[in-house]
Amino acid sequence: MHVHSGKHRLSIKMNAKTAPEKADPTIQFQNVTYGFNRSVHHKVVSDIRFSVAAGQTLVLLGRSGSGKTTLLKLINRLLVPTTGQVIVRGRPTTEWDPIRLRRSIGYVIQEAGLFPHFTVTQNIALVPTLENWDASRISSRVNELLTLVGLDPVEFASRKPHELSGGQRQRVGVARALAADPPVLLMDEPFGALDPVTRTELQREFSALARRLGKTIVFVTHDLREALLLASRIILLESGRIVADATPQEFPLIDHPEVRAFTASLSPLAGAHA
16 A cells, blocks of 8 residues: 655555566556646646556546546557656557557447447447458457347347447447457446446446456546445545555555545435435
């Protein structure tokens, strides 16, 4: 667990749920600062340092505007650091061909971001098609992934997004992200727009799926309950800086004002009646 306060950091050994520290990191942020128009005077995130081990699910937690989505965009090179560097699979993002980098990363966003004029099959098959997979391989992969995310291929493969519920669209979004079997998944509040019951169902399903697939996942949320359920490790951002870095078991015990603000959100409202 790491608690950031100025230049001081308290460290204690993480528990066994976290990926082994000796594992080669899949993603590394090395003293990264990003500012608008590449200016250090208009910083969005500052002095970001962390790594994500292979197979780990890292949750980036924070309020709106804290820099969570900016960090995701730095990973897939939609943004380039003003200073420092982001390393993905052993190579700085600035040395990757942007298209090759992004095709090696699955991306899931709120409302799924499906192409409305494509069928479910066409949406899932997008990257494999761009990668020139043959038709039989694509068909097999689509059926495999629909089954994996709990959708019957016979019933759903030919539907358009408007013919799906919100939860079904998010399942298709996850399937599309997994289509080319990328080693890394980036997920930007994927369940945030769903009703509470569907959101809880998908969180549980995704937690089991993440353990089964062993992908390296960076997951953005502002919901501490979601973070505690899904993460092997939580990083809390405040105003573009990391203020805490811990396992789910350790996170609620951290003595920091922003951590206390989030943990307080887990308690019933004072004076509320059952």
